[in-house]
Amino acid sequence: MAETPTQEQTTTATINNAPANVEVDTSFENDSSYGDELSSYSASLISSVLDYRHENGRRYHKFRDGSYLLPNDETESDRLDMLHELFLQTLHRKLYLAPIKNPQRVIDLATGTGLWAIDFADLHPQAEVIGCDLSPIQPTMVPPNVKFLVDDIESDWAYEKNQFDFIHARFLAISIRDFGKLIRQCYRSVKPGGWVEFQDWDGYPYSEDGSLNGTKLQLYYDEVIGAFEKAGYEVGPGPKLEQWFKDAGFVNIHVEKFVIPYGVWPKDPHLKKLGAWNQAQADASGYEGVALAALTRHKQWTKEEVIVLASQARADGRKHNIHMLHDFYVVYGQRPEN
Numbered sequence: 001m002a003e004t005p006t007q008e009q010t011t012t013a014t015i016n017n018a019p020a021n022v023e024v025d026t027s028f029e030n031d032s033s034y035g036d037e038l039s040s041y042s043a044s045l046i047s048s049v050l051d052y053r054h055e056n057g058r059r060y061h062k063f064r065d066g067s068y069l070l071p072n073d074e075t076e077s078d079r080l081d082m083l084h085e086l087f088l089q090t091l092h093r094k095l096y097l098a099p100i101k102n103p104q105r106v107i108d109l110a111t112g113t114g115l116w117a118i119d120f121a122d123l124h125p126q127a128e129v130i131g132c133d134l135s136p137i138q139p140t141m142v143p144p145n146v147k148f149l150v151d152d153i154e155s156d157w158a159y160e161k162n163q164f165d166f167i168h169a170r171f172l173a174i175s176i177r178d179f180g181k182l183i184r185q186c187y188r189s190v191k192p193g194g195w196v197e198f199q200d201w202d203g204y205p206y207s208e209d210g211s212l213n214g215t216k217l218q219l220y221y222d223e224v225i226g227a228f229e230k231a232g233y234e235v236g237p238g239p240k241l242e243q244w245f246k247d248a249g250f251v252n253i254h255v256e257k258f259v260i261p262y263g264v265w266p267k268d269p270h271l272k273k274l275g276a277w278n279q280a281q282a283d284a285s286g287y288e289g290v291a292l293a294a295l296t297r298h299k300q301w302t303k304e305e306v307i308v309l310a311s312q313a314r315a316d317g318r319k320h321n322i323h324m325l326h327d328f329y330v331v332y333g334q335r336p337e338n
């Protein structure tokens with residue numbers, strides 16, 4: 001059951017965990033590559049669901065073919081698992097920030113490899129947890145209180161009204177076209193008094209000192225973001241979540257903003273560790289995985305052209321003098337009791 005709010009129901013609380021300036025670790029000033037630093041941190045399914053699309057050496061989902069532009073192969077699953085660790089570290093090992101109490105029915109939308117749902121089910125053995133996704137890429141050895149479904153969360157939901165105590169969604173940037181509709185469907189399906197939490201990127205990178213400007217890394221993001229935008233996907237949902245929650249009717253909305261660096265250049269040990277994990281997930285074929293379908297399907301690039309830009313971006317990403325950052329948001333809100 002959800003906690004009774006103690007604050008005024010229309011309040012929006014915002015916490016900014018992003019330091020105004022991320023201080024650079026100057027011990028890297030005389031070298032330009034990482035080397036050792038990284039390693040030291042270091043249901044039943046119908047055949048049409050499993051008849052995956054193979055393209056440019058990667059594997060893609062089949063259910064709702066073409067609606068998601070990232071692969072679903074093992075390389076991508078490994079990357080999603082690294083991202084799970086990055087997000088856990090960003091939130092100081094919390095799976096969620098909403099003030100839920102004794103949840104009984106929970107759903108993780110677009111669960112990916114399902115690690116969030118599995119961890120949540122372990123933490124709340126009394127809860128029934130559903131993880132849904134276009135791809136059935138979740139493990140089969142899971143806690144008894146979690147189950148995975150193949151489902152398209154952009155379609156009209158078959159889930160009953162008022163049935164979940166908690167709805168969670170993480171990293172749906174570049175996946176979803178209509179966040180407003182998705183959050184309205186969450187409002188309908190969460191119980192009165194229940195909570196919905198979205199954790200997502202502002203997908204547009206930046207540097208506080210201009211060091212990203214003019215680099216191949218910036219060029220990579222410009223081209224790839226352009227392709228996702230052309231295809232109609234939301235690239236920067238993080239800062240817009242609060243308004244979508246308000247528009248849907250949620251109350252007690254709470255916003256927390258975090259900064260996630262790329263690389264081990266920050267001086268602060270926590271940010272350095274986040275940067276190492278972030279670089280590790282992108283180095284694990286992330287540059288190619290994110291770009292291939294977007295650029296070849298929507299901007300008519302060749303596979304070879306994508307590979308060249310991806311490797312140039314990766315090389316820039318290893319330079320200590322390029323200080324790239326992304327903002328990451330956690331937003332939760334409560335459906336009013338009445």
Ligand SMILES: C[S@@+](CC[C@H](N)C(=O)[O-])C[C@H]1O[C@@H](n2cnc3c(N)ncnc32)[C@H](O)[C@@H]1O
Nearest residue numbers: 068110111112133134151152153154170171175
């Ligand atoms: C970047 S991954 C994030 C996975 C997971 N939420 C996490 O944080 O680890 C995005 C996931 O959304 C899924 N997805 C994309 N569009 C979807 C849709 N319309 N319905 C259901 N899942 C979708 C993809 O299959 C992929 O697993």
